[in-house]
Amino acid sequence: MMAGTVNNVVVGSAYTSVGCNRTPHALDWGNNNLVCFAASRAVAVYDPKFAGNHGKILHTLYEHEDRVNCVRWIQDGEFSPEKEILSGSADKTVIVWAYSETSHDVGCQRVSKLIGLDASVNSVDGFYWKYNHNVATVVVAVGGDQICVWLRGGQDDEWKLQQKFSTKPVLMFDCVVNLLQGCEIPLIACAGDDGSVQLFNFQILDKELSCVRTMKIPGHEDWVRALAFTAEDGGDLLLASAAQDTLIRVWRISPESSKDKCDGDKLALQSNQGQFSIICEDELKFKCQLETVLQGHENWVYGLHWQPSELKDGCRKNPLKLLSCSMDKTMTIWGADPSSGIWFDQVRVGEVGGNTLGLYGCRFGNQGTSILAHGYQGALHLWHDIEGQWQPGVVCSGHFDSVDDFIWDCSGDFAITVSIDQTSRLHAPWIQESNEEITWHELSRPQIHGYDLSCITSLGRFRFASGAEEKVIRVFEAPHNFLENFARICHIDVPLPEQSAPQGAAVPALGLSNKPIYQTDGPTVPKNAHSKSDLYAENHFTPTLLMAPPTEETLLQNTLWPEVQKLYGHGYELFSLAADPQCQLLVSASKAQKSEHASIIIWDTSNWSLIGKLEAHALTVSQMAFSPDGQKLVSVSRDRNWAVHEKVQTDEGKFTLKTVAKGSGGSRILWSCHWFPDSRCFVTGSRDKRVIVWEPVADDTLSYRISGQPLECADSVTAVACGPSILPNGCFLIAIGLDNGQIQFYNWTPAPSDSIPQWELLATLNQSQAHHRTVKRLRFRPVNENDASKQTLQLASCGADNTFKIFNLAF
Numbered sequence: 001m002m003a004g005t006v007n008n009v010v011v012g013s014a015y016t017s018v019g020c021n022r023t024p025h026a027l028d029w030g031n032n033n034l035v036c037f038a039a040s041r042a043v044a045v046y047d048p049k050f051a052g053n054h055g056k057i058l059h060t061l062y063e064h065e066d067r068v069n070c071v072r073w074i075q076d077g078e079f080s081p082e083k084e085i086l087s088g089s090a091d092k093t094v095i096v097w098a099y100s101e102t103s104h105d106v107g108c109q110r111v112s113k114l115i116g117l118d119a120s121v122n123s124v125d126g127f128y129w130k131y132n133h134n135v136a137t138v139v140v141a142v143g144g145d146q147i148c149v150w151l152r153g154g155q156d157d158e159w160k161l162q163q164k165f166s167t168k169p170v171l172m173f174d175c176v177v178n179l180l181q182g183c184e185i186p187l188i189a190c191a192g193d194d195g196s197v198q199l200f201n202f203q204i205l206d207k208e209l210s211c212v213r214t215m216k217i218p219g220h221e222d223w224v225r226a227l228a229f230t231a232e233d234g235g236d237l238l239l240a241s242a243a244q245d246t247l248i249r250v251w252r253i254s255p256e257s258s259k260d261k262c263d264g265d266k267l268a269l270q271s272n273q274g275q276f277s278i279i280c281e282d283e284l285k286f287k288c289q290l291e292t293v294l295q296g297h298e299n300w301v302y303g304l305h306w307q308p309s310e311l312k313d314g315c316r317k318n319p320l321k322l323l324s325c326s327m328d329k330t331m332t333i334w335g336a337d338p339s340s341g342i343w344f345d346q347v348r349v350g351e352v353g354g355n356t357l358g359l360y361g362c363r364f365g366n367q368g369t370s371i372l373a374h375g376y377q378g379a380l381h382l383w384h385d386i387e388g389q390w391q392p393g394v395v396c397s398g399h400f401d402s403v404d405d406f407i408w409d410c411s412g413d414f415a416i417t418v419s420i421d422q423t424s425r426l427h428a429p430w431i432q433e434s435n436e437e438i439t440w441h442e443l444s445r446p447q448i449h450g451y452d453l454s455c456i457t458s459l460g461r462f463r464f465a466s467g468a469e470e471k472v473i474r475v476f477e478a479p480h481n482f483l484e485n486f487a488r489i490c491h492i493d494v495p496l497p498e499q500s501a502p503q504g505a506a507v508p509a510l511g512l513s514n515k516p517i518y519q520t521d522g523p524t525v526p527k528n529a530h531s532k533s534d535l536y537a538e539n540h541f542t543p544t545l546l547m548a549p550p551t552e553e554t555l556l557q558n559t560l561w562p563e564v565q566k567l568y569g570h571g572y573e574l575f576s577l578a579a580d581p582q583c584q585l586l587v588s589a590s591k592a593q594k595s596e597h598a599s600i601i602i603w604d605t606s607n608w609s610l611i612g613k614l615e616a617h618a619l620t621v622s623q624m625a626f627s628p629d630g631q632k633l634v635s636v637s638r639d640r641n642w643a644v645h646e647k648v649q650t651d652e653g654k655f656t657l658k659t660v661a662k663g664s665g666g667s668r669i670l671w672s673c674h675w676f677p678d679s680r681c682f683v684t685g686s687r688d689k690r691v692i693v694w695e696p697v698a699d700d701t702l703s704y705r706i707s708g709q710p711l712e713c714a715d716s717v718t719a720v721a722c723g724p725s726i727l728p729n730g731c732f733l734i735a736i737g738l739d740n741g742q743i744q745f746y747n748w749t750p751a752p753s754d755s756i757p758q759w760e761l762l763a764t765l766n767q768s769q770a771h772h773r774t775v776k777r778l779r780f781r782p783v784n785e786n787d788a789s790k791q792t793l794q795l796a797s798c799g800a801d802n803t804f805k806i807f808n809l810a811f
Helices: 480-490 552-558
Strands: 002-006 009-017 027-029 035-039 042-047 056-062 068-073 084-089 093-098 109-115 123-131 134-143 146-152 159-166 172-180 185-192 197-205 208-217 224-231 237-243 247-255 268-272 275-279 283-295 301-306 310-312 315-317 322-326 330-336 343-350 359-365 370-375 380-386 389-392 403-408 415-419 423-432 435-448 453-458 463-468 472-477 504-506 515-517 563-568 574-579 585-590 600-604 609-614 621-626 632-637 641-649 655-664 670-675 682-686 690-697 700-706 717-722 732-738 743-748 759-765 775-780 793-799 804-810
Touching: 009 056, 009 423, 009 435, 009 759, 027 068, 027 359, 027 370, 035 068, 042 068, 042 084, 068 123, 084 123, 084 134, 093 134, 109 159, 123 185, 134 172, 134 185, 146 172, 146 185, 159 208, 172 224, 172 237, 185 224, 185 237, 237 301, 247 301, 247 322, 283 343, 322 359, 330 359, 330 370, 403 775, 403 793, 415 453, 415 804, 423 453, 423 480, 435 472, 435 480, 435 552, 463 574, 472 574, 480 504, 574 621, 585 621, 585 655, 600 655, 609 655, 632 670, 641 670, 682 717, 682 732, 690 717, 732 775, 732 793
Parallel strands: 123 172, 224 301, 301 359, 403 453, 453 574, 621 670, 655 700, 670 717, 717 775
Antiparallel strands: 002 009, 002 759, 009 804, 027 035, 035 042, 042 056, 068 084, 084 093, 093 109, 123 134, 134 146, 146 159, 172 185, 185 197, 197 208, 224 237, 237 247, 247 283, 268 275, 275 283, 301 322, 310 315, 322 330, 330 343, 359 370, 370 380, 380 389, 403 415, 415 423, 423 435, 453 463, 463 472, 472 563, 504 515, 574 585, 585 600, 600 609, 621 632, 632 641, 641 655, 670 682, 682 690, 690 700, 717 732, 732 743, 743 759, 775 793, 793 804
16 A cells, blocks of 8 residues: 655555544444454555455545544345445534445545534444435434434435434443345334334425334343344244343344335335334335344443345355354354244354453355454454364454553564553564565564553564553563464564563463463462452463464453562652663663753663662653663753763763753644664754754764754644665655644755755655554654565554554665
8 A cells, every 4th residue: 555655755555553542333344354443533445355364454544523423335135346435423423434445555535524413422423225217325423412314316326314313311332233024114213212213204295205213012021232224035024132231133024015105106004013014006004023032241242244245156145144242352243043943142252351341343245254343452363164164263462442552573574562552563475485475463462551552663683671650660571482483473583581480471360461471380279269269260371382362362361571670769750761782871861840850861771770860851851862872862841851871881880861951842742752873963843843853063972953944844843753874865764743643754855955955845744644643653664675575664653543563664
C-alpha cells in the first residue's frame, strides 16, 4: 500500500499494529474476505489471508471526530463481495466508505456522512434492495433512545434521512436489517434495554415511501445486546437475539400464506400480537414465533452471527449455524440436529483463566471455516476449522490505548512499544523460506503492568528499561524460551544463554514484578489450601515451542520477560528514559513542577548505582537523546529550554555526565529532540510549531546556535527524528510528527543557496496514512548494510490513536 509520494520519494506502509475498540459490534468480516474493525477514531481494514494467511492491516480510514463504536459491511442478500463499509461513532454520525479490490494502493474513499442521531451511535447496519427499478440502500443506526433510517435511491443518488423514531425511555443497543421473503421489503429489528426487540418495516402509500413501527417482541429478562438475521432456504426469516440474561432466543418470521408476491405499488402495514401483514392487491400476512431458546453461556452474551450460505453444486444452501460470544470468554457455534430439530452447542472455543474480561463481538469467515472475535482488551481471537478440529490462528494485534513510546533493538531486529494500556509489546518480522512477503507480528508481551507505561529505552540486545506512572524504573531481560522461539520465527541467529538462565516469567498474585521461572520449577501447588492468597488466581508460565507468532492467550501468559532490577530515586512518576549506545549509562527523568524534582538522574548500568544528577531544568524533562557516538546527551523540557550534557570520565575510571550548554528553544514547550548522525548538530521540536536545528559555534563545542532558518509547521511539533546516515547529496533526512497526527519528511541542507532551499519537503502522510491523533515518537530503524532485509530505510511511529506503524522509504 502506497502511503505518500512527493519529489520521487515513495513512502509505503510495512506494518500497522492497533487493537480493536472496546465496544460491541466493533468488528465485521465480509464475504470479500476482509475484516474491518474500529480502531480509536478510525476504521482498520485487515486482510487475514495476506501473504499466505500471515495477515496485514491494509488501511486505516479516518474521518470521525470521536471514537468509532461500530462497523458493518453493507450486505446484498446474495453474499456477493461487499463494496461499502458503514462506521458509527461517538460523534453522532455514520460514515459510508467505498472500497474496491483495485484500490489497495489508493485506499478507501468516504462516500457520505449521515447525520440525524442526537446521541453516540451504538450500532449500524445496511442492506441493498431493489426499489423503483433501482438498487436502493437502506441504513439504520441506533443511539441512545433514537433510531434513524436513511435511504439512497440509487448508487449515484444522495442519502436522505427517511425516518427518525424515539424510543423513550428505552435505550437501544443493536440493529439489523434484512429483506422479508416473498415481497422483498426491508425488515428492521432493534434491541433495547427493556428486554424486547422492536420490528420496523417500509410501506408505500401514494408512491410515498415511509418506515413504520411494526411490532414489539418481548421475551428476554435483561438488556438485549445483539441481533442477527438469516434467510432460511424455505423462505422464512430467522432472527436471533442475545441478552444479558445469558440466553439466546431464535424467532421465526414466516408468511401465513403463500399468495402472489406484491408489486410494491400500494403497500400498507397492519400489526397484531405475534403477526403483521403487508396489504397490496392481495394481502400477505407474516407471523413471528419463538423457534428455540439457547442456554449455555455463563455471562452476558454480546455477539451473534449466522454462518453465510454455502455455495454447493451451483446453488446456495444455508447451514443454519449460529455463532455467539459472551463475557464468559467463549465462542459457541449452535446448530439444529437434522433428525430431531433440537438446537445444541456444536463447538465451543475460548480462553481459560487469565486476567482478561470477555468477548464483545464475533463473526464467521472463510465460508464458515473460520471464526473471529474481539475482546475487552482490544485483542482479536481467530480460530480455523482444520479437518474437523478448531485450532487458533495467527491474527493481528495491538494496543488498545495511547502508545507513548517505543525503541528499536540496537540491531534493528525488533521494536518494543509501551502504552498507557499498561503493556509493553515486542514486534518483529515473521520470515518463512516459502514466503517472500515479510509480515510483522507481535511476538512477545514482556511486561503486563498495573500502571500506565510511559517510557522505554534499550540497554543492549534483549534488555530494556521501562518507566510508568510510578517512581520505579524496571529492567527486563529476555528469557531462554523467548530467545528460542524468536530465533525460530524470525530466522535470526541468537546466542542462547546458559540452561540455568530463566525459561520465562510469571506475575505473582496481587504483584507487579515479573518473577523469573527456571527450568526446574514446576506448577506451583499452594502449601496451605486455606491461605488467603489462594483466593486470587495466579498465571503460571508454561514453556512453549512456537513455529508461528503466538496467540493472545500465549502472549498473556507465556511471553513475559523476567524483571532483573528495580531502580529507586525519583519522587514522582517517570516520564522519560535514555541510554547511551555503549549501554554504560542510563538517564531518567520524572514529572516535575519544581526545579528540585526536575533533575536528571544518572545510573551506572554495571552495578545499577546512582552516580549523579543533572540539574539543568525547572520543569518536566519531556525527552532525552544521546548522540550516535555516545559522547553527548541533549534534553528538552516543559520549561522551554534545552540542555547539552557531555560524557566525562571520573578518577575511578567510570563515566558520568556534566552539563556544558543550555539554551532557550522557543516560546512554548519543547516536546522532542534528536541528534544528527554525525553527532555534531541536534534538532528540537516544540509546541510553537517550529523545528530548529542547533549547531556548535565555530571552535567552541560548548555552546550552540540556530543553524539557518527554523521550519514553521502547520501544527505543534511533538516528535522529530533524523535519518541514520547522511544522504548521498550531503543532506540530512528529518522526519517530523505533528499534534494532528500527520508525519512530514524533509531534506535539510547545511549549506543552502538560491537554488537549494534549506528545508525541502519530500513527503507528507495524512491522518489516514499516518496517525489521526498526536504523534508520540518517531525513530528510524537501524540500517545494516550486511543484511539485505535491513537495507530498506524504515521509519516507525507511535501515537495517541493506539497505533504503531512502520513505513518503507524509497528514494
